[in-house]
Amino acid sequence: MPANGQRALEAQAVLAGVPKVPGAPKPDPILVASSVVRRFGGLSAVDVEHVEVQRGSITALIGPNGAGKTTFFNLLTGFDAPDEGTWSFNGRSMGRLSPYRVARLGMVRTFQLTKALNRLRVIDNMLLGAKGQRGEHLWASLLPFLWRRQEANNTERADLLLKRFSLDAKRTDFAGSLSGGQRKLLEMARALMSEPELIMLDEPMAGVNPALTQSLLQHIKMIREEGATVLFVEHDMDMVHDISDWVIVMAQGQIIAEGPPGDVMKNPEVIDAYLGAHHERALTESGESLTTGDTI
Amino acid sequence: MDLTFVLGQSITQALGVTAIIYCLAAMGLNLQFGYTGLLNFGQVAFAAIGAYSVGVIVISFGASLWAAIPIGLLASVALALVLGIPTLRLRADYLAIVTIATSEIIRLMVRSIALRDTFGGANGINGKMGQAFHDLNPFHADIDLPFLTWTRQDLWVVTVGWSLIAIFTLATWLLVRSPWGRVVKGIREDENAVVSLGKNAYVYKMQALILGGLLGTVGGIVWAIAKQSVQPDNFVPDVTFFSYTILLLGGAARVFGPIVGAIIFWFLLVFVGEFLNQMIAAGWITFLLPTDVGPIRFILVGLGLMGLMIFRPQGIFGDKRELALDAR
Numbered sequence: 071m072p073a074n075g076q077r078a079l080e081a082q083a084v085l086a087g088v089p090k091v092p093g094a095p096k097p098d099p100i101l102v103a104s105s106v107v108r109r110f111g112g113l114s115a116v117d118v119e120h121v122e123v124q125r126g127s128i129t130a131l132i133g134p135n136g137a138g139k140t141t142f143f144n145l146l147t148g149f150d151a152p153d154e155g156t157w158s159f160n161g162r163s164m165g166r167l168s169p170y171r172v173a174r175l176g177m178v179r180t181f182q183l184t185k186a187l188n189r190l191r192v193i194d195n196m197l198l199g200a201k202g203q204r205g206e207h208l209w210a211s212l213l214p215f216l217w218r219r220q221e222a223n224n225t226e227r228a229d230l231l232l233k234r235f236s237l238d239a240k241r242t243d244f245a246g247s248l249s250g251g252q253r254k255l256l257e258m259a260r261a262l263m264s265e266p267e268l269i270m271l272d273e274p275m276a277g278v279n280p281a282l283t284q285s286l287l288q289h290i291k292m293i294r295e296e297g298a299t300v301l302f303v304e305h306d307m308d309m310v311h312d313i314s315d316w317v318i319v320m321a322q323g324q325i326i327a328e329g330p331p332g333d334v335m336k337n338p339e340v341i342d343a344y345l346g347a348h349h350e351r352a353l354t355e356s357g358e359s360l361t362t363g364d365t366i
Numbered sequence: 367m368d369l370t371f372v373l374g375q376s377i378t379q380a381l382g383v384t385a386i387i388y389c390l391a392a393m394g395l396n397l398q399f400g401y402t403g404l405l406n407f408g409q410v411a412f413a414a415i416g417a418y419s420v421g422v423i424v425i426s427f428g429a430s431l432w433a434a435i436p437i438g439l440l441a442s443v444a445l446a447l448v449l450g451i452p453t454l455r456l457r458a459d460y461l462a463i464v465t466i467a468t469s470e471i472i473r474l475m476v477r478s479i480a481l482r483d484t485f486g487g488a489n490g491i492n493g494k495m496g497q498a499f500h501d502l503n504p505f506h507a508d509i510d511l512p513f514l515t516w517t518r519q520d521l522w523v524v525t526v527g528w529s530l531i532a533i534f535t536l537a538t539w540l541l542v543r544s545p546w547g548r549v550v551k552g553i554r555e556d557e558n559a560v561v562s563l564g565k566n567a568y569v570y571k572m573q574a575l576i577l578g579g580l581l582g583t584v585g586g587i588v589w590a591i592a593k594q595s596v597q598p599d600n601f602v603p604d605v606t607f608f609s610y611t612i613l614l615l616g617g618a619a620r621v622f623g624p625i626v627g628a629i630i631f632w633f634l635l636v637f638v639g640e641f642l643n644q645m646i647a648a649g650w651i652t653f654l655l656p657t658d659v660g661p662i663r664f665i666l667v668g669l670g671l672m673g674l675m676i677f678r679p680q681g682i683f684g685d686k687r688e689l690a691l692d693a694r
Contacts, residue, residue, distance in 0.1 A: 147559075198552050211547065
């Protein structure tokens with residue numbers, strides 16, 4: 071697998087010319103959000119003035135717990151409704167769109183708490199990701215000859231993805247029998263089945279053991295090499311540094327910094343917001359992400 | 367003590383009209399609860415809609431049975447929409463609350479004095495509402511085998527009833543192994559995951575609610591035709607709970623679960639009842655009166671079902687490994 075292939079160099083080259091300030095405009099944004107506000111009672115969980123995500127890049131969204139990262143994800147993907155704000159994906163306005171429509175347009179997300187469909191087999195989890203299935207219509211489902219060929223094509227594609235994510239041996243197991251790390255892989259592979267243009271990963275590395283983390287990172291890089299855009303939420307600065315082309319930092323609902331990973335991590339404002347009173351602690355959470363029993 | 371009689375009664379009932387009605391209701395619940403995860407606690411409302419459509423349209427309005435059946439099915443779809451539109455966007459429990467309340471509202475409404483002219487009040491509607499169906503009866507004689515006794519009317523209802531169940535079972539089998547079935551099973555596991563993959567979960571849940579309700583309504587239509595009488599107090603929530611019992615007995619999310627469940631449930635219920643009756647008549651049991659048998663058979667069958675849930679919680683056809691996954 072290419073560690074840092076052609077697309078990575080391209081993305082980094084393009085982003086090198088972008089000013090390192092919050093809300094910086096990107097040369098070719100796939101996602102643009104403006105004045106997005108979500109309040110829970112008196113608390114503004116999200117208050118993003120402006121943010122753009124460069125097409126073809128891996129962008130990390132980081133920030134301390136409670137910064138509003140997941141809430142922002144939920145808003146962008148239609149799982150939650152904002153109090154104010156607009157955003158567009160590929161130039162198309164996306165506000166107030168149902169989450170399933172957001173996904174159909176090519177903006178597919180995963181969840182922080184992995185949502186493997188436990189009592190479905192791994193291969194059925196995968197097939198569920200495929201778009202535009204004729205057999206998913208009630209009447210057509212009764213007439214297998216209408217969808218059998220499409221199903222075979224989807225199955226072939228699903229098997230290729232399972233192989234790539236080293237889940238092919240688990241093909242006919244129930245997804246509920248997989249380990250935590252394998253579920254993360256399955257969820258990512260399933261999202262790829264829908265051939266998204268922008269894949270949004272909510273803490274893809276949480277609860278995954280270090281060995282599997284490396285392979286997850288490679289998979290995320292592969293997604294970029296294939297031309298998709300990745301936006302992901304993460305805590306662990308080491309991993310962010312390793313794979314992201316651009317980092318957006320959130321704290322208390324607002325975007326406080328942007329830039330390439332190296333610059334962002336030296337930014338005193340970020341260190342302040344991120345660590346608060348615990349300056350002496352390391353910027354990693356490797357102790358937390360060590361979960362016994364997660365094997366591949 | 368006439369064991370042949372006890373067995374004969376049990377087998378006749380296990381394959382009879384009542385078992386067919388409950389089997390249809392449980393097949394509906396299987397689609398809704400077993401595959402899609404919808405908690406419909408008002409399946410009896412769908413059965414009542416079917417039975418009362420036949421009774422009201424044929425007897426109260428004097429129209430044809432063949433008009434009553436499609437109207438009943440349309441009314442069932444309407445009920446599913448009324449129940450589903452406000453609740454299916456909410457958490458699963460809301461559907462459960464709304465459906466059980468609706469089933470009682472419908473029963474109390476058809477029972478009311480104000481609407482007695484249409485629905486017959488507490489006495490219900492009695493009359494030859496199924497005559498048009500019985501006129502088509504191709505059988506000329508009753509059936510009277512050692513273990514099976516049906517009148518020619520019952521024989522005709524039972525033949526059509528099990529044929530319908532066979533057709534609906536085939537349709538269910540086709541549905542649940544298709545991509546449509548995969549989506550609804552996904553919704554059962556985690557609705558948000560399915561939505562995040564671009565499926566409109568709301569529409570699928572509505573479809574499952576309508577289809578399952580229609581099966582219950584067919585059960586109600588069979589009821590009215592077979593018994594030529596519909597009474598409000600036949601449509602108490604117990605019918606829903608017996609249907610759930612049947613479903614879990616056979617195994618939820620198993621195509622043949624409701625059939626096997628209905629046969630076993632009615633066999634056990636009748637067998638225990640008749641057996642106790644015979645023992646009392648023969649003087650072997652002296653501490654019970656014949657009138658105690660009704661409740662006691664439910665106690666005994668209930669204990670048996672508790673045992674089943676403890677030792678085989680997945681039902682007869684279920685896969686225990688699948689059930690174990692829920693614990694994670």
